Amino acid sequence: xxxxxxxxxxxxxxxxxxxxxxxxxxxxxxDVIAKVEAAVRQIGYVPHGGARSLRMGQSRLIGLIxxxxxxxxxxxxxxxxxxxxxxxxxxxxxxSTSEDDDRERQILEMMRMQRVAGLIIIPTRxxxxxxxxxxxxxxxxxxxxxxxxxxxxYDVIKLDNVTAGRLATEHLIGLGxxxxxxxxxxxxxxxxxxxxxxxxxxxxxxxxxxEQRLLxxxxxDQATAHDATLRLLAEPDPPTAIFALSNxxxxxxxxxxxxxxxxxxxxxxxVNIDDFDFANIMSPPPTVVSAPVEQMAQRAIDTLLAEIRxxxxxxxxxxxxxxxxxxxxxxxNLAR
Amino acid sequence: xxxxxxxxxxxxxxxxxxxxxxxxxxxxxxDVIAKVEAAVRQIGYVPHGGARSLRMGQSRLIGLIxxxxxxxxxxxxxxxxxxxxxxxxxxxxxxSTSEDDDRERQILEMMRMQRVAGLIIIPTRxxxxxxxxxxxxxxxxxxxxxxxxxxxxYDVIKLDNVTAGRLATEHLIGLGxxxxxxxxxxxxxxxxxxxxxxxxxxxxxxxxxxEQRLLxxxxxDQATAHDATLRLLAEPDPPTAIFALSNxxxxxxxxxxxxxxxxxxxxxxxVNIDDFDFANIMSPPPTVVSAPVEQMAQRAIDTLLAEIRxxxxxxxxxxxxxxxxxxxxxxxNLAR
DNA sequence: TCTTCCGGTCGAAACGTTTCGTTTTCCGGT
DNA sequence: ACCGGAAAACGAAACGTTTCGACCGGAAGA
Numbered sequence: 001x002x003x004x005x006x007x008x009x010x011x012x013x014x015x016x017x018x019x020x021x022x023x024x025x026x027x028x029x030x031d032v033i034a035k036v037e038a039a040v041r042q043i044g045y046v047p048h049g050g051a052r053s054l055r056m057g058q059s060r061l062i063g064l065i066x067x068x069x070x071x072x073x074x075x076x077x078x079x080x081x082x083x084x085x086x087x088x089x090x091x092x093x094x095x096s097t098s099e100d101d102d103r104e105r106q107i108l109e110m111m112r113m114q115r116v117a118g119l120i121i122i123p124t125r126x127x128x129x130x131x132x133x134x135x136x137x138x139x140x141x142x143x144x145x146x147x148x149x150x151x152x153x154y155d156v157i158k159l160d161n162v163t164a165g166r167l168a169t170e171h172l173i174g175l176g177x178x179x180x181x182x183x184x185x186x187x188x189x190x191x192x193x194x195x196x197x198x199x200x201x202x203x204x205x206x207x208x209x210x211e212q213r214l215l216x217x218x219x220x221d222q223a224t225a226h227d228a229t230l231r232l233l234a235e236p237d238p239p240t241a242i243f244a245l246s247n248x249x250x251x252x253x254x255x256x257x258x259x260x261x262x263x264x265x266x267x268x269x270x271v272n273i274d275d276f277d278f279a280n281i282m283s284p285p286p287t288v289v290s291a292p293v294e295q296m297a298q299r300a301i302d303t304l305l306a307e308i309r310x311x312x313x314x315x316x317x318x319x320x321x322x323x324x325x326x327x328x329x330x331x332x333n334l335a336r
Numbered sequence: 337x338x339x340x341x342x343x344x345x346x347x348x349x350x351x352x353x354x355x356x357x358x359x360x361x362x363x364x365x366x367d368v369i370a371k372v373e374a375a376v377r378q379i380g381y382v383p384h385g386g387a388r389s390l391r392m393g394q395s396r397l398i399g400l401i402x403x404x405x406x407x408x409x410x411x412x413x414x415x416x417x418x419x420x421x422x423x424x425x426x427x428x429x430x431x432s433t434s435e436d437d438d439r440e441r442q443i444l445e446m447m448r449m450q451r452v453a454g455l456i457i458i459p460t461r462x463x464x465x466x467x468x469x470x471x472x473x474x475x476x477x478x479x480x481x482x483x484x485x486x487x488x489x490y491d492v493i494k495l496d497n498v499t500a501g502r503l504a505t506e507h508l509i510g511l512g513x514x515x516x517x518x519x520x521x522x523x524x525x526x527x528x529x530x531x532x533x534x535x536x537x538x539x540x541x542x543x544x545x546x547e548q549r550l551l552x553x554x555x556x557d558q559a560t561a562h563d564a565t566l567r568l569l570a571e572p573d574p575p576t577a578i579f580a581l582s583n584x585x586x587x588x589x590x591x592x593x594x595x596x597x598x599x600x601x602x603x604x605x606x607v608n609i610d611d612f613d614f615a616n617i618m619s620p621p622p623t624v625v626s627a628p629v630e631q632m633a634q635r636a637i638d639t640l641l642a643e644i645r646x647x648x649x650x651x652x653x654x655x656x657x658x659x660x661x662x663x664x665x666x667x668x669n670l671a672r
Numbered sequence: 673t674c675t676t677c678c679g680g681t682c683g684a685a686a687c688g689t690t691t692c693g694t695t696t697t698c699c700g701g702t
Numbered sequence: 703a704c705c706g707g708a709a710a711a712c713g714a715a716a717c718g719t720t721t722c723g724a725c726c727g728g729a730a731g732a
Binding site for chain 2: 709710711712713714716717718719
Binding site for chain 1: 717718719720721722
């Protein structure tokens with residue numbers, strides 16, 4: 001395969017000159033640039049990324065670590081990041097942790113092996129212990145997306161989850177609901193905790209007592225939300241509404257209701273966080289609290305790129321994005 | 337950062353011995369292995385991927401190039417490939433072409449720069465010209481997924497698209513439909529062409545004349561299918577059924593029908609290829625022809641890995657997977 | 673006219689691995 | 703006690719870049 005040596009020989013210049021011409025990293029005369037570029041095209045030269053990263057101490061690779069690429073929410077993030085990277089001359093390596101700590105560790109190790117220039121992480125857990133472990137393994141500019149990990153000095157981009165939780169809950173309360181169940185994620189995931197906090201705040205603001213049985217601990221996935229819904233609706237005095245903390249959990253709830261031969265919103269009102277692309281062909285079109293995913297992702301990659309380029313230390317700033325309530329048809333006035 | 341040199345010094349052995357111990361690439365005594373591994377752990381040594389790829393001529397990276405990671409169909413492929421790679425000690429770099437030739441070219445160049453060990457491609461086009469261009473840029477083991485590109489010697493894994501098209505169409509015909517529109521992809525995408533071929537075969541087998549106006553050329557996306565549906569349904573003598581060639585196009589059709597205040601399947605029957613995860617909460621639950629995406633992706637990465645390991649030339653074999661008709665509620669008997 | 677400086681070019685070193693040919697060590701057989 | 707040979711360990715070269723100091727010639731300033 002063609003190397004820069006071949007280019008240099010063909011162009012009749014020194015290797016270092018060819019390098020300078022290709023990268024515009026030092027003054028080179030016009031005609032030499034022309035000759036070098038011609039040579040590059042002629043032999044189809046493509047720089048060796050490995051050699052480059054060896055010499056320069058870091059590669060033009062950016063790592064994106066998220067829970068599950070299969071979730072449309074995260075797929076959107078991946079797409080935005082990819083585009084931005086490509087534009088900036090970087091590649092990105094996307095990895096799904098599947099919410100598994102070991103896997104996250106393994107991925108982080110591969111990232112390190114590739115000497116990635118920077119990292120965007122949506123971590124599996126937000127507790128301090130996990131944060132410490134992460135910090136130990138990470139030695140490059142990093143931006144935390146969606147989730148804040150206590151004790152880590154990195155920049156954070158996330159939704160105002162407390163407000164999101166409050167918005168959803170208050171909408172249901174405004175509709176007359178009092179027994180509102182909520183499907184949460186595992187503890188130690190700040191996203192979930194904050195949304196729950198918003199829920200609790202709304203309840204309290206309206207003088208509604210919290211019922212522990214209505215708090216369902218899941219794993220942000222479809223299955224647990226599905227099962228919990230089945231169980232909850234079979235109880236005496238079932239909830240009249242469910243607030244699902246994520247898109248996947250909402251799908252689980254909706255499925256369960258449908259399986260039981262009940263219907264939304266007649267038998268149960270549902271609100272969730274995260275919009276769906278295909279919302280208008282769902283039955284019913286869901287009322288949701290949506291997050292500006294793409295903008296957040298864009299901000300994350302912009303921040304990271306800036307940090308990489310400026311070689312500046314992370315500011316440790318937390319940037320909040322505002323959620324928005326979109327009223328459709330999955331939540332209705334409580335019939336009495 | 338720690339290098340293998342540090343490991344060697346700490347373990348009290350030569351660099352080459354440390355390397356052999358780490359990679360098990362040459363006989364090393366038990367106690368030396370133990371010492372080296374201890375040293376690795378102690379200083380947190382992680383090999384430098386770039387240096388490795390420089391020396392070995394290829395990296396432990398596998399490229400996955402697909403149309404759009406945001407499409408759940410492709411996201412599934414990405415997930416399967418990622419898992420398999422990780423298991424085999426590889427990393428994968430996923431890229432979306434957005435059906436753009438230039439972008440595909442740019443991605444391919446980055447892949448080459450990284451000296452990827454292999455490639456899985458779902459190409460944007462299937463014509464010979466494009467194939468030639470591709471072949472020119474690719475110099476590593478490659479597997480073509482979903483799509484066959486004429487003139488390329490690589491292994492191919494794909495759905496039996498002709499049968500898929502026939503299955504869908506025959507189901508509609510069996511329901512009494514005669515005016516069946518079909519939303520296709522751009523020409524030169526073999527996937528679409530084959531599915532269309534199945535449609536035509538089914539029509540012919542049942543003695544139904546083809547109406548050109550019912551052939552809608554799209555780009556496998558939601559928007560074109562949406563617009564076409566709007567137009568088609570406004571015509572005199574509109575189709576009673578639509579066969580959507582992809583999941584995204586089906587979404588477009590469904591949206592359009594819903595917008596017009598009509599309903600599926602009462603006013604229009606719809607069948608499409610590719611199932612939806614959330615099928616049972618769609619209204620109506622769609623009748624589809626589904627493809628075993630995950631199995632196909634697994635087969636693709638297995639084939640690629642085998643090829644990389646054995647350093648054998650590609651067999652150029654085309655492997656077909658069978659589609660399956662799943663009858664739900666979006667297609668019904670034609671009321672007369 | 674002599675010096676200074678700068679744009680342009682060059683050569684060589686260094687980055688961290690793996691690999692291959694060579695040397696050392698150790699063992700069993702005579 | 704010695705030899706032969708296999709197993710284990712070693713040292714050095716090579717992979718393809720970028721970067722840095724050195725060099726050269728010509729223009730500008732004295």
